[in-house]
Amino acid sequence: MTPVIKRYGLFGLIFLGGLLSGAGLSQLGNNTLETADAERKIAADSEIISILSDEVMTLTYRTEALTLTAQRSKPADQFAVQITFADGRKPRQCLASPDLGGLLTSLSTFTAKGQIQVPQFDAEFPRMLGTLEIRDRIDTAPPPAMVFRTTADKMAVALSYDGHAAEVGTSIDEFAKLEGGCETLAQR
Numbered sequence: 001m002t003p004v005i006k007r008y009g010l011f012g013l014i015f016l017g018g019l020l021s022g023a024g025l026s027q028l029g030n031n032t033l034e035t036a037d038a039e040r041k042i043a044a045d046s047e048i049i050s051i052l053s054d055e056v057m058t059l060t061y062r063t064e065a066l067t068l069t070a071q072r073s074k075p076a077d078q079f080a081v082q083i084t085f086a087d088g089r090k091p092r093q094c095l096a097s098p099d100l101g102g103l104l105t106s107l108s109t110f111t112a113k114g115q116i117q118v119p120q121f122d123a124e125f126p127r128m129l130g131t132l133e134i135r136d137r138i139d140t141a142p143p144p145a146m147v148f149r150t151t152a153d154k155m156a157v158a159l160s161y162d163g164h165a166a167e168v169g170t171s172i173d174e175f176a177k178l179e180g181g182c183e184t185l186a187q188r
Contacts, residue, residue, distance in 0.1 A: 041115060042112045042114075042115040042164060042166045043112065043115075044112060044113060044114050044115075045111060045112070045113075046111065046112050047109055047110065047111055047112075048110050048111070048112045048159070048161075048164075048166055048168070049108075049109065049110045049146070049159075049161070050108070050109045050110075051108040051109065051134055051136050052108070052136065052138075053099065053104045053105050053108045053109075054075050054076040054098075055075055055136040055137045055138055056104060056108055056134055056135075056136050057071060057072060057073075057075070057135055057136060057137050058070070058071040058072075058133075058134070058135040059071075059079075059100065059104075059107065059132070059133070059134050059135075060132070060133045060134075061130055061131070061132050061175075061178050061179075062130050062131045062132075063128075063129070063130035063179060064086060064128070065085065065086050065087070065179070066083055066084065066085050066086060066179065066181070067083070067084050068081065068082070068083045068178060068179075068181060069081070069082050069083075070096060070100055070185075072098075075137055076098050077098060078095050078096060078097055078098055078187065079095070079096040079097070079098070079100055079185075080093070080095060080096075081093065081094050081095070081096050081181070081182060081185055081186070083181040083182065092181055092182045093182070094181075094182035094185065094186035094187075095186065095187050096185040096186060096187060097187055100185060101177065101184060101185040101186075103174055103177060103178065103185075106170055106171075106174050107132065107134070107170075107174065107178075108134060110146075110159055110166075110168045110169075110170060111168060111169045112166040112167065112168060112169075113156075113166070113167040113168060113169055114166065114167050115164075115165070115166050116158055116160075116165040116166055116167060117165070118160065118163065118164070118165050120165075121149065121158060121160050121165040122149070124151070124158070125149035125150055125151055125156070125157075125158040125167075126149070126151070126152055127149060127150045127151070127152060127154065128147075128148075128149055129148040129149060129150055129157065129172070129175050130148055130175065130179075131145045131146065131147050131148070132145070132146045132148065133145050133146070134146075144161050144162040145161070146159050146160070146161045147159070147160045147161065148170075148175065150172055154172050155172075157170050157171070157172055157175075
């Protein structure tokens with residue numbers, strides 16, 4: 001073997017060794033981050049999700065019975081609302097105020113009453129309310145959908161998102177108002 005081949009062969013082996021070491025360290029770092037995130041605690045009275053209400057551009061709420069989409073083209077503008085129904089009823093459209101009939105602040109900021117272990121989420125809160133997706137003007141990546149459930153007696157609401165769950169201070173009445181669609185949200 002010539003000295004040139006030995007030199008470049010050695011560089012190739014060093015490069016390959018570095019590449020494999022970097023990949024191994026990267027995987028180790030990802031596992032550490034995933035473990036830390038999975039063990040993250042949600043403290044009572046802490047905001048677990050908070051989006052500036054004026055920056056909310058799209059809000060989609062889905063239940064077994066309907067899908068409500070409220071969107072606007074610029075911050076703090078009124079919302080165009082469309083509701084489609086699973087039972088085949090004719091869709092409804094209306095305009096809603098910039099605060100979405102008074103609901104936007106309570107649907108864009110959620111305060112935890114206490115953490116719930118994810119495996120107990122369905123058992124402790126057996127009644128499904130719906131899923132909520134919010135897109136704001138600032139964050140370009142779609143956020144994880146928030147799943148809302150309530151207790152059998154409809155006295156408490158819990159939220160599950162991104163592998164975490166917590167009871168929240170949001171009233172079930174706010175979800176009922178959303179489900180009321182244009183009858184409860186439309187500008188008069």
